[in-house]
Amino acid sequence: MNSRANDQVLYWGVDADGVIRDAAFRAGLQLRICPPEILQSASSSWPDWVFSWSAESGTASSLSHSTGQSGGHSGGGTVTSPSASVADSSGQLSASFSNRTEPELRRERRPMALLLADENLGPLATVPEAWQKGQVPVAIIHRASAHIGGPAIAPLSDDGIAWMQRLRRSSQLERDSLKIAEFLKQVGRARQRQHVYEKSRRDLGLRNRQLADLRENLERLVQERTKYLAEAERELHRRSQETRELVRFIKEMSAVESVEELLQKLTQELRSFHEVRPPILAVASQESGAQIFSVRQKAGASARSAARAMGRGGRSVTWEARTVQRLWPARLSIRAHDADDQNYFAQELGRPVARLLTLPLGRLHADSQQPALLVLEHSLDEVVLQKLTHFMVARLEAISLSLDRVILSREMLAASQLWESTFDGIADPVLVVNATPWDSASPFQAVRMNQSFARHGGRHCYEAFAQRSEACQGCRVHEVMRDNQPLEWQVRRGSRVLKASGYPIQISRDAELARHGAPAAIVHYIDVTKNLELRGQAVQGEKMAAIGLMAGNIAHELNNPLAGLRSLAQVLAADARLPEAARQDLREIENAAERSSRIIKDLMDFAEMGRDSTQLEVVDVNLVIERAANMLKTAMHEFAVDLDLMEEGTALVRVEPHLLQHVIFNIINNACQAMEGLRAQETAEDSVHRQTADSKPLDSGGLEPVGLELQVLSRQVDQHVEVVVRDSGPGLSEEVLSRLFQPFFTTKTAGRGTGLGLSMSRMVVESFGGELRGRNREDRRGAEFVIRLPSATRDLDIDLRS
Amino acid sequence: MRVLVVDDEPLVRRSLSRALASQGHEVRDAEDGPSGLEAWLAWRPDAVLIDVLMPGLSGPDVIRAALETKVESPPVMLLMSAFTGEESVQAAMTCGADDFLAKPFPDIFEVVVKLERLHRQKRSV
Structure with a gap:
């Protein structure tokens, strides 16, 4: 714990701002500061005092045995020493002071240099002497400029100057002065730093103020921006809400299927506007003409109830359409409270109307020249009316398109139905x-x-x-x-x-x-089957006519040999000389010839008829029936005959009477022959069985033979006269039915029929424009034949009428 | 009696001849109008059976031609034909024939009977 007397520097002066202390520290020197006032007061003994001054105590302590106590001189001030090393060393110094002799102490405590502030140069005059003794360098610090001083400002004595020069020359001094120089440099720097610091502090202050201003501005800007963003967001929200609502409305419009539905939806859409009545629609279409749709107003209903209905979303209203007396104004401008509109709608609706907002929906498809009008009755003020107008304008296109679509699809449906019914018709x-x-x-x-x-x-x-x-x-x-x-x-x-x-x-x-x-x-x-058939038939008819013409000749040609054949066979058969077998054979030949003859006879009859049948006349069919029946009296008498004929003179037909008579004769004859066969069968059976199985109800008075009866009747059906012949014979089998009118088809046994009868009869009837049909009876066993002929009027009547 | 058969159909001539002959009558036949007429005028039969429709000279024509000769007591004249329509018959009968026979004959022997009856009637007149 030696105090390094070489590193100590004693500074006489005031170091209020700590610059000297800072410099000493940086220079690696220990500093002792002695305030000038103490120096002044101790000038007389200050050289010694210098050595004994203790920085710690801040007062010069005399060379006494005090242990750090300040000897104190009057007027002495204390100096605080910030430097720990100084204090330490001072403490040590004072601690070890008491044990030393004065000369020892002097040597030990000799500072490296003595620094003086230039204002304390007063006592400097005496410095050289003292220091000469102790050989301590002195440096002068110019406080103001931190300039390392050379010669003192106050004039030194010559000795002093010489001393100073001596100081400079010594090498030890050189070395020490370097340290001092360094120290002083540091002092200068410290002073500079101080200066810079001050400036910086001033600048900083300024900057801070600027920053504060800036921050304030920024804050204000941020606030404004935030406010602006909030507003923008609200606006955006509001807009998107509006758009959503509009989109929803458009979707609804695209789904409506009728005008009423469209108006209903629109009413609902307008419910936020109180004081607006359910809308009125004037529309002209090809299908329905020009109509006005409005809410059906109950008698005595007021505007309020309509508005209330609006408030309920229009659910309880019904729409009615009325055809207009005249067309509405066709102007395409959106208008409010237009006089023409007011007059028109008041007249057409038959009631006073409130103020009207008229929104034309444009021309709906090219055919209609008259634009559709959407009209809103309201009692709004100007501001809300503006809002309503904007609201509606945004929706006008959707409404217009929807209405167009509804009307088009209605018309298309009507057209489609018309086409379909026509097509199906x-x-x-x-x-x-x-x-x-x-x-x-x-x-x-x-x-x-x-x-x-x-x-x-x-x-x-x-x-x-x-x-x-x-x-x-x-x-x-x-x-x-x-x-x-x-x-x-x-x-x-x-x-x-x-x-x-x-x-x-x-x-x-x-x-x-x-x-x-x-x-x-x-x-x-x-x-064209029938047409072809008829044509075929006509051709056939012509062929037949041609054949008919030839028939006569052919028949005769055939008849002759046949007649001869038959006769000769007869003659030969009569010859008793022939063997029996041969005579039998001859009889068979005769039969065959006879059959052939009969066919030819029928053919010839037909040929005859064909020739004579060109004369048609209007006759009473009943007469014809009677004549035919008369010819069959013999055949018919065996059966119960039921003749049911129409009133005389009412069943008129246009025919060749003989031919028709022949046809009816034919049919009745067939009927009788059919029943005859059956009768032959049934006589063998038990009559009781016959009665129960085939008989008519007993109350109708069964005659003998029960079940075998012939019915002939005539009747009027639509524009035709029908002659019906019913028998109770065995009826017609499937095979027979299918071939009934085929030429040469016969069910009669050999010799009894040629098969020409029905085919001929049908041809005859058809030549009169009628029909001949045969079928089985529905009520019982037996056959039914119907001759159907167009009703005729007497020529006389025709003449009268024309 | 003497019977003349005039018909263009061989079987008719043959059968009639046979039938008449079997009843004891004398029969001659001719196959067409002209030869029939000739035979008639030459042979002077008691009865004539003539077919109406024959190529060339028809039955009625033959009868007319024969009657024109104004022979006293003309024979029984029977026309035969397959055409039995009223008009045809009437038209044929205008020639002056006594009766009309429809062909084919149901029974050839009936023809003989009829012929004999007519002959008796005529002769009694």
């Missing part, structure tokens, strides 16, 4: 064949068929229509489509013959497309 089957190109793999697909056609299923027309697995033979529909030309052809369907007329359909009017053929065709089928 066609009695002939109509089939629309598909739009696949004519050269595709699968044409002939059925696209649309009418009711008459629809009784058949199937995809392809030939499947549905003709129950075929491939196209009908002769079908030319593909040619129709390919060549874009109408064509006619014939197809067969079962036993029917159909005339087909195919017409190409153009889907577009594009001439270019048309050159590639038609994409679809309509084929119209007409059943």
Whole structure:
């Protein structure tokens, strides 16, 4: 614990700002500071005092045995020493002071240098002497400029100067002065730093103020921005809400299916606007004409109730449409409280109207020249009216489109229904064949068929229509489509013959497309079987007429040999000389000849009739029946005959009377012959059985033979006269029925019929424009034949009428 | 009696001949109008059976032609034909024939009987 006397520096002066202390520390020197006032007061003995001054105590302590106590001189001040090393060393110094002799102490405690502040140069005059003794360098610090002083400002004595020079020369001094120089440099720097610090502090202050201002500005800006953003967000929210509502409304509009529904939705949409009544719609369409739709107003209902209805979302209102007396103003501008509108609607609705906001919905599809109007009755003030107008304008397009769609679909539905009913109303089957190109793999697909056609299923027309697995033979529909030309052809369907007329359909009017053929065709089928039959029959008839003409000659030619054959056979058979077998054979030959003759006779009868039958006259059919019946008295008398004829003179037909008589004769004869056969059978049976099985109800008075009766009646059915012949014979079997009117078909045993009767009869009846039908009776066993002839009026009557 | 059969059908001639002959009458036949007429005028039969429709000269024609000769006591004249329509019959009968027979004959022997009856009637007149 030696105090390094070489590193100690004694400073006489005041170091209020700590610059000297700081510099000493940086220079690695120990500093002792002695305030000037103490120095002044101790000037007389200050050299010694210097050595004895203790920085710690802050007072010069005399060389006494005090242990750090301040000897104290009057007027002495204390100096605080911030430097720990100084204090330490001072403490040590004072601690070890007491044990030393003065000269020892002097040597030990000799500072390296003595620094003086330049203002304390007063006592400097005496410094050289003292220091000469102790050989301590002195440096002068110019406080103001921290300039390391050289020679003192106060004039030194010559000795002093010499001393100073001496000081400088010594090497030890050199070394020490370097340290001092360093120290002083540090002092200078410290002073500079102080200066800079001060400036910085000033600057900092300024900066802080600036920052504070800036922050304030920023805060204000942020506040404003925040406020602005909040407002913008609110606005955005409000807008998106509006848009959502508008989108919802548009969706609703796109789903409405009727005008009433549209108005209902609109009423609901407007419920936030009180003081607005349910909307009025004026619309003109092709289908319904010009109409006004409004809420059905109960008698005595007020504006309030209507408004209340609005408030409830319009759920309880019903809409009515009325046809207008005259058309509404056709101007396309949106207008409020327009006089024309007010007058018009007041008149048409038949009641006073409140102020009107008129919103034209534009022209709905090209056909209608009259724009639709949406009219809102209201009692709003100007501001809310503006809002309402904006509200409605945003929705006008959606409403307009929706209304257009509703009206169009209504018209389309009506048109479609009209087309369908027309299409289905066609009695002939109509089939629309598909739009696949004519050269595709699968044409002939059925696209649309009418009711008459629809009784058949199937995809392809030939499947549905003709129950075929491939196209009908002769079908030319593909040619129709390919060549874009109408064509006619014939197809067969079962036993029917159909005339087909195919017409190409153009889907577009594009001439270019048309050159590639038609994409679809309509084929119209007409059943011409009857026509062909009739034509065939006509041809046949002509043939028959021709044959008829020849028949006479042919018959005669045939008859002669036959007659001869028969006669000769008879003659030969009569010859008793022949063996019995041969005579039998001859009789058979005779029979065969007889049969042949009979056929020819019938043929000739027919030929005769054909020739004479050109004269038709209006006769009472009952007379004809009676004449025919008279001829059959013999045959008929064996059966119960029921004749039920119409009033005389009412059953008029236009016929050749003899021929008709022959026909009726034929039929009645057949009936009798049928029953005759049965009667022969039944006489063998028990009569009781017959009665219970075949008899009529007992109350009708059964006669003998019960069950065998002939019914002949005439009646008027629509525009026809019918003659009905019913027997109670065995009836007609399936096979017989199917061949009933075939020529040469007969159920009679050999020799009794030629088979020409019914076929001829039918031809005769048909030549009168009538029909001959035969079938089994429905009420009991037996056959029924019906001759149906068109009713005629007497020529006289016709003349009168014309 | 002497009977002349005029018909273009061989079987008719043959059968009639046979039938008449079997009843003891004398029969001659001719196959057409002209030869029939000739035979009639030459042979002077008691009865004539003539077919109406024959190529060339018809039955009625033959009768008319024969009657024109104004022979006293003309024979029984019977026309035969397959055409039995009223008009045809009436038209044929205008020639002056006594009766009409429909062909084919149901029974050839009945024809003989009829012929004999007519002959008796005529002769009694």
